[in-house]
Amino acid sequence: MVKIRVLVVDDSAFMRMMITKMLESDPDIQVAGIARNGVDALRRIQQLSPDVVTMDVEMPELDGISALKRIMMESPKPVIMVSSLTSRGADATLEALNSGAFDFIAKPDNRYNDIAGVAEELVAKVKLAAQTSLPIAGSRLIKFSRSNLTGNRFHTADVPKQSHQVVQLVAIGTSTGGPKALDVVLRSFPKSMPCPVLIVQHMPPTFTKSLADRLNHECDMEVVEAQNNEVLQNGKAYIAPGNFHMTVVNASGEFRIVLDQAEKRNMHRPSVDILFESLALLKDVFRHLIIMTGMGSDGAKGMLAAKQSGAVTIAEAESTCVIYGMPKSAVNLGCVDKVIPLPQIGAEVLAMVMEQQ
Numbered sequence: 001m002v003k004i005r006v007l008v009v010d011d012s013a014f015m016r017m018m019i020t021k022m023l024e025s026d027p028d029i030q031v032a033g034i035a036r037n038g039v040d041a042l043r044r045i046q047q048l049s050p051d052v053v054t055m056d057v058e059m060p061e062l063d064g065i066s067a068l069k070r071i072m073m074e075s076p077k078p079v080i081m082v083s084s085l086t087s088r089g090a091d092a093t094l095e096a097l098n099s100g101a102f103d104f105i106a107k108p109d110n111r112y113n114d115i116a117g118v119a120e121e122l123v124a125k126v127k128l129a130a131q132t133s134l135p136i137a138g139s140r141l142i143k144f145s146r147s148n149l150t151g152n153r154f155h156t157a158d159v160p161k162q163s164h165q166v167v168q169l170v171a172i173g174t175s176t177g178g179p180k181a182l183d184v185v186l187r188s189f190p191k192s193m194p195c196p197v198l199i200v201q202h203m204p205p206t207f208t209k210s211l212a213d214r215l216n217h218e219c220d221m222e223v224v225e226a227q228n229n230e231v232l233q234n235g236k237a238y239i240a241p242g243n244f245h246m247t248v249v250n251a252s253g254e255f256r257i258v259l260d261q262a263e264k265r266n267m268h269r270p271s272v273d274i275l276f277e278s279l280a281l282l283k284d285v286f287r288h289l290i291i292m293t294g295m296g297s298d299g300a301k302g303m304l305a306a307k308q309s310g311a312v313t314i315a316e317a318e319s320t321c322v323i324y325g326m327p328k329s330a331v332n333l334g335c336v337d338k339v340i341p342l343p344q345i346g347a348e349v350l351a352m353v354m355e356q357q
Contacts, residue, residue, distance in 0.1 A: 004130045005032035007050040009041040009067070010082065011059040015107070019054055019082065022119035029126060038062025038070070045075055052129045053079045054122070055101075057092045065096055072100040078129035080122070082107055090210035094179060102129045102322070103176050106204050128176070128295055128323055166232055166255050168195035168286040168356055169248070170349055171279055173272030173302075175202040175294025177322025179211055181342055183218060185290070186237060188346025191220040195353055196255070197237035198226075198248065198279075200272045202294065205242035212239045228259040240270035247278035255282075266298040272326070276302025280309045286356045287311035288349055292342070293321040297329035304335035312352060317341040 006023055008031055010016045020031045032048045035041040037059040045053065053071070057064040068079050081104040083093040093104045103125050108118040174181055178201045189197065201211060209225045215237070216223040226238040226246055232255040240246035244259040258278075265271035272291065276299060279287050289311050291299045307313050313336050315327035320342035330336050340348055 001028065003028055003030040004052060004126060005030050005048070005050045006126060007031075007033050007035060007041065007044055007048060007053045009035040009038070009044075009053060009059075009064070010056040011036055012056070015056065015082070018108070018115075019122070022115075022122050023054075023126065025119060026123045026127075029123065038064060038067030041067050042070055042074075045071065045077060049075075050077065052102075052126050053077050054126075055079050055081050055096075057081055057083050057089060057096070065092055065099065068096055068101055069099050076100070078102040078132050080104060080125055080129060085204055085206055087206055087210065090207040091214075093207065094210055094214055097179050098183075102132060106207075124295065125176070132322070164234070166196060166234060166285065168288070168353055169198065169232075169255070169279060169282070170195055170288045170290070170353065171198040171200075171275055172290045172292065173200045173276065173294075173299035173326065174292040175268075175296065175298065175323070175326060177293035178202070179214075181292045181316070181322075182211075182215060184342055185292075185346040185349070186215055186219040186221065186223065188350055189219070189221045189237075190350075191222075191235060193221045193235045193350075193353070194357055195234055196232040197221070198232075198246065198257075198275060199237060199239045200246060200270045200275050200299075201239060202268050202270070202298070203242050208239050208242045215239075226257050226259065228257065230257045231255070232257065240275065243269055245270050245274045247274060248282065249278070250282060250284070255285075266296060268296075268298050272299030273302035276306050279311065280305040283309050286353075288314070288352055290314045290316075290345060290349065291326050291330050291336075292316040292345070293323055294326040295323045296325050299326050300329035300333050300335070303330050304333050307335045307337070313337045314345060314348065315339050316345065 008019050023029045032050045035044045039062045055064045079101045081096045081101050083089040108115045212225040223237040247258045315336040318324040
């Protein structure tokens, strides 16, 4: 069997050694070479033509973001960013994802359990990255704007002024490829979106705050990182913070967010299943659930429970998914009402919300 050949790029000799050890713990993966910075990486890619590249973010001479952009323009390869769990690292990683990186992992700390968990995650992502298709060298990454988001049956002027009463909820679950997918969907929603939007994106702490800030800057509707006991408001999107599950409860007529650090579900905290299961109990409101690109099956069982209690469900089409894992699991469970390509999801959700007004 042909092994997956990986180039490891990091300015730290210790991290190069650790990542190499993690990767070569799997018999299907071979570290084809190492590079100490972005300049070295570009040269080694030309020499070795690896299947996948792991890329540190902060390096001398040429940093990881700049190297990534050069790679995607000159000789596209699936790149997995290796990022520190800092605000600066989170911002840089989101820029990398927007610039074409396949995915990212957080640098492990010195705890054995953490190293083992990161190793498992890295191996899984390298194997998925090796199967992905990439744009032709020199082509521009596809960027969606309001002008090419298709199928919108409503314009902002058609959306009524917000009511304070929450009678509908939209919930989105996603993982690998999610930040860019969320950007596409949320750009379709107006500032006066007549319902709250709840989002679970698999990300560590700090990263979810950076994601919320970035989306809030890019989109018309307000986007925030959720806070415990926060009352849901129409026209506002709430992203579950990393390392916390997010649920919604009806407290004396007000819908409130509950955050907790209960055991991980499907190896994730936050978990899409846990959010969707909480919405399955809220039968007095219209619920619209969307599951988008991501590896694994998180969200499928929760979506089934919600559909059985009357929710409308959407899965992203395979043709636009970075990883057709989570949507495929939901489709296989038979709990999906509509399968829709990413550029049309936002418009379809807005149309369904408007029809219930």
